Amino acid sequence: MSDIPRRILIIRNDKLGDFVLSLPAFALARRAFPHAHITALVPEYTRELAEACEYIDEVLVDRHRDTSWSHVLRLCHDLRAHDFDAAIALFSIGRVGLALWLARIPYRLAPATKIAQIFYNHRLRQRRSRSEKPEWEYNCDLVRRCITHFGDGDTSTPAPPFLHFPRDEITDLREHFCAQHTIHRDARLIFLHAGSGGSANNLSLEQYATLAAAIFTRIPAVHFVLTAGPGEEEVVHALANLLTGIPHTVYHSTQGLVNFARHLAIADLFIAGSTGPLHIAGALDVPTVAFYTRRRSATALRWQTLNSEDRRLAFSPPDGVEKTDMSAIDVDAAAVTLCRTFFIT
Template sequence: MSPPPRILVARSDKLGDFMLTWPALATLRRAMPEARIDLLVSAPVAEIALACPCSDGVIVDRGQALTALAREIRQNRYDSAVALFSTGRVAAALLAGGVAYRLGPATKLAQLLFNHRLVQRRSRSEQPEHAYNTDLVYRFLSDHGVDCPEVIQGPYLQFAGAELDPVEQALRRHYRIPPDALLVIVHPGSGGSANNLSTTQYAALANRLASDDMIFLLITAGPGERRQAEAVAEGVDAHPVAVHESREGLMAFAKVLALADVFISGSTGPLHIAGALDVSTAAFYPRRQSSTALRWQTTNRPGRRLAFSPPRDAPETDMGAVDIDAAATAINEAFLDVRPR
């Protein structure tokens, strides 16, 4: 019998981009359960990549010499590779790494280094990023004579109760969160990935949230974002509030996000972790074609995601024009169970 195929899937950019590969990875795993599926990722996402249930191993691109990266790829003797985003570095590493079948998007000069290509017009933002990724997996399966299953639905990242219970107990104890309070997480940082609401807008939104149950607001901050989080917290007076700074890595932060009843943010990496966890999300996007709510749609179930953008009569990147009152009303009705009296 021939050995199981060895597949390398590459997506070596930011956290949010990587999290949007998980539906494609789940679909690939379902179609080829016997295959070895490894990931080629950037250093900032390596920790969460190692936790991906649909992969068997991780190669980390830390910016090492291209020859060193290619050597590691060659040592793993991959039969094929799928680059879910085209970069010259990744394409060159796959070629130099001796991978016989190399599939990537037919964009940029890097496409010349792939021997299999799929035309994608991602700049048109006609479908979600996760769908573009899945289209490449479907092309890969078709080329290898494998039936294409329906896209696997999330959650794509899950934690057992035994993992989350001590996290929840510690969080509620540390911030004095009542056991019956709804936990609403607001993440005002964006890592510079997209236009975002101001801290004043996030505070105004938080003050307009309402429920028949108590709401506790946890304002989260990644590296370098604590000042933003504190500015939001200082503007909140309608609910008890605390600032939580993520210092223990992505997986520890993901466990905190898994406890949220609602997660609110701009278009950023933590939003897509929350989506993979199937947490209810409310996200704020500019209308710019490359940054729309459709293009960067989260991967949670449709009933668990809301998206807000500037109105049509405002500039496409004017996040100050977003209707905060309307957004709060939609969040309250969809996720916070405001019951009629």
């Protein structure tokens, strides 16, 4: 058993959904090391969400993202200034590994993969390419290895939600949102995110429109909120044009990720492909319906959301068709299943 670390760095500096799926790992570290100062190394575009996470004491922005020697040295300087005892790279890349090594952080842990592993003095073989468990579980496994190295702390999986806001705040926001958009206060709010952010295959806009119509037929007291992030305005308005006669509102998020997350917290259901907003909804423990390919690196298991098991549904192309053929998903059948699961008792 080694001395308990006082200052821990946890690194997840890639895409939004990847960072959100690291939140259980941060929760696990916080529970095991309650007195440690936990810092997250993230890119600028997930900084705001990281700062809203109760398990994180400090956020360090990875501003030196090219592989030049000068940028590696600048990152090394930033790391040395924080005097970390331990660093856990949930996502390992060479320049970060080199900076950690140059910063002489005593305990450096990462997946045993790629050439970057040479910079770490502790490694865990995970074989993530096999996609045998959820991404968030791979992240937690790394933190569990750190916990067992330093002692015998609790390594059980934390329970959702992993993001939350005060209940009164969300109740007031929902009332304001409904009043602002002339939505009946008792309507079921189904948030639908048709954008993909370029990160995953998704349903077509026509499929989403068919899905919405099938839901509306079964649950008339529903109102769809079509969400759009930066650069997705054209997509969301194209979908809105397909929803003739179906009550809907376009919500374009322009005030940052935390404000966007607050709005997702008012949803009765969130529907999307495998993308960052889906994972924010899951972290809030909002019920979700997600559409995935069957490609091994992009399955419903690998990119499972963080919400409770009874609050998530996933649909993929059936056997016998191309694994990435999202057009083969029966959205009418999906509508029946989600209505029975979440709305019809």
